[in-house]
Amino acid sequence: MRQKRRGMTDTGAIELYSVAMDYGGRTLFRDVTFALKPGSFHFLTGPSGAGKTTLIKLCYGELTASEGRVLAFGEDTTHMDRDAIAQMRRRIGVVHQDCRFIDHLSVAENVLLPISVTGQAPSDAEANLAELMGWVGLESLSNHLPPELSGGERQRAALARAVIMSPDVVLADEPTGNVDWEMSLRILSLLIELNKLGKTILCATHDMSLIRQAKSRVSARVLRLRDGRVELAGAEL
Amino acid sequence: MKFLLDLLRGDSSAEKVVPPTGFTANLTLIASGAMAFLAVFILALGLSAGRQADVWEDALAQTGTVRISAPADTLDAQVTRVLEILSQTPGVGGTRRIPNEEQAELLAPWFGDDLPIDALLLPALIEVEFEGGGPDMVGLKQRLVAEAPAAVLDDHDRWRAPMVNAANGLRRLANLSLGLIAIVTAVTIALAASAALAANGQVIDVLRLVGAEDRFITRAFVRRFTLRAAGGAAMGALIALVLVVLVPNVADVAVTSDFGFRGLNWIWPIMVPVAAAVIAFFATRFAAFRRLSEVS
Ligand SMILES: Nc1ncnc2c1ncn2[C@@H]1O[C@H](COP(=O)(O)OP(=O)(O)OP(=O)(O)O)[C@@H](O)[C@H]1O
Numbered sequence A: 001m002r003q004k005r006r007g008m009t010d011t012g013a014i015e016l017y018s019v020a021m022d023y024g025g026r027t028l029f030r031d032v033t034f035a036l037k038p039g040s041f042h043f044l045t046g047p048s049g050a051g052k053t054t055l056i057k058l059c060y061g062e063l064t065a066s067e068g069r070v071l072a073f074g075e076d077t078t079h080m081d082r083d084a085i086a087q088m089r090r091r092i093g094v095v096h097q098d099c100r101f102i103d104h105l106s107v108a109e110n111v112l113l114p115i116s117v118t119g120q121a122p123s124d125a126e127a128n129l130a131e132l133m134g135w136v137g138l139e140s141l142s143n144h145l146p147p148e149l150s151g152g153e154r155q156r157a158a159l160a161r162a163v164i165m166s167p168d169v170v171l172a173d174e175p176t177g178n179v180d181w182e183m184s185l186r187i188l189s190l191l192i193e194l195n196k197l198g199k200t201i202l203c204a205t206h207d208m209s210l211i212r213q214a215k216s217r218v219s220a221r222v223l224r225l226r227d228g229r230v231e232l233a234g235a236e237l
Numbered sequence B: 001m002k003f004l005l006d007l008l009r010g011d012s013s014a015e016k017v018v019p020p021t022g023f024t025a026n027l028t029l030i031a032s033g034a035m036a037f038l039a040v041f042i043l044a045l046g047l048s049a050g051r052q053a054d055v056w057e058d059a060l061a062q063t064g065t066v067r068i069s070a071p072a073d074t075l076d077a078q079v080t081r082v083l084e085i086l087s088q089t090p091g092v093g094g095t096r097r098i099p100n101e102e103q104a105e106l107l108a109p110w111f112g113d114d115l116p117i118d119a120l121l122l123p124a125l126i127e128v129e130f131e132g133g134g135p136d137m138v139g140l141k142q143r144l145v146a147e148a149p150a151a152v153l154d155d156h157d158r159w160r161a162p163m164v165n166a167a168n169g170l171r172r173l174a175n176l177s178l179g180l181i182a183i184v185t186a187v188t189i190a191l192a193a194s195a196a197l198a199a200n201g202q203v204i205d206v207l208r209l210v211g212a213e214d215r216f217i218t219r220a221f222v223r224r225f226t227l228r229a230a231g232g233a234a235m236g237a238l239i240a241l242v243l244v245v246l247v248p249n250v251a252d253v254a255v256t257s258d259f260g261f262r263g264l265n266w267i268w269p270i271m272v273p274v275a276a277a278v279i280a281f282f283a284t285r286f287a288a289f290r291r292l293s294e295v296s
């Protein structure tokens, strides 16, 4: 398997050990330990402000844990040099809660960004792009600029960008936050499809009905962030 | 070397992600143009001063004067003796006694044309031309003291030293100014690049998040600023060169009678845009890596 060859441990694509995070003295969570096994599907829930976004940022090294260790593909992110961090991020597709686009580039160019920065010609991914844009229903908006998109359109574009490189891991922070139920289901289906291709998925969401929908189609587990701890609530949902 | 190739070849994907930084880029253009102009002008000044120092040194180093002040009855005997000594001294090329009439001409500006030469007790003057490295001055002076006590050798060191020092001082000042120009250029470009990088903070953050390596981000900025600086400097240097060539050589009023570039010296003004590009390259890289160190 591809993951094995690139040094992933059996325990997880992403692993957190006794991780604590505080912002300026205020502890958000502590003693968080979990592993996203390769090919697994996890939801991350918890009240607003519990630290879901923070936890996801720890996973790809945008933030550094105050305590504990975060491993990506078996390597401690705090010991990686900057190029290694960049390489690691190419294997992790992230849907940021605030989407994060480059505003002077078109939607299509933004979606192709993960390919452009590797130095590959984005033209190789042109067919891939058309299909993906069709899939998220943005084919007619390819040449628009991100500020011209609605909240839901931005989220779909962010999802397209997260998966364009066919990454090993997809971390989606509220990917259905601004879209209607029908689009939520389509986004969920895309995540499930990626999971069936062997990708590791972590999806932060408030939406319990979305989680229930997923449960009937894929074996997903739920990580619940509450009172500064993470608990695994796989069984009861 | 690979850097240089990358720089010249460019990378359209890297450059496209950075929005055209019109204002800061124009600042770079103007600043490096002005600095190059100054650099070329000061180079011309410094090189001319250096040349002048050499000329003075050579011209005066090759001649000396022996002055013999003695009562009229012993004067001719001493002059003969001095000429004899000089003709035996290795390093002395030729000697010429300056006739009284010529001395009178030299004195005329101070005392007027109707100077009664014969009434004056003028010293005898012997102009000495040196050859090769010149004679052993100390030895020659000792011999003159011993054999012609009224003779005094002046090897022009007294005149030469202050003039050569002045010219060399000017040359050193020019070099110092060039150093300062290089520093100001580096600082200006680093500031302009920092401003451009700060204005594009969002772009840099996003690029890092989607897996861009630092060198991908740096390249786009470095190339842009390096080319701008080189272009601006080329223009500034060219304008300065034209003006330097047009400055008339006014020997009587100029500090130096031979202002401008001669021969191989032309390589220096041509190097000015190259130097500006090198400075911009490192200044921008420095600014970029500093900015990137604040981004995860
Ligand atoms: N850079 C920061 N500096 C200080 N505090 C921060 C910072 N980022 C987040 N926080 C705080 O940390 C807490 C958790 O934020 P986070 O965005 O992780 O929550 P969340 O669970 O994703 O919330 P939501 O469901 O609303 O997206 C919040 O109280 C927030 O104010």
Ligand SMILES: [Mg+2]
Pocket: A052, A053, A054, A097, A173
């Ligand atoms: Mg959040």
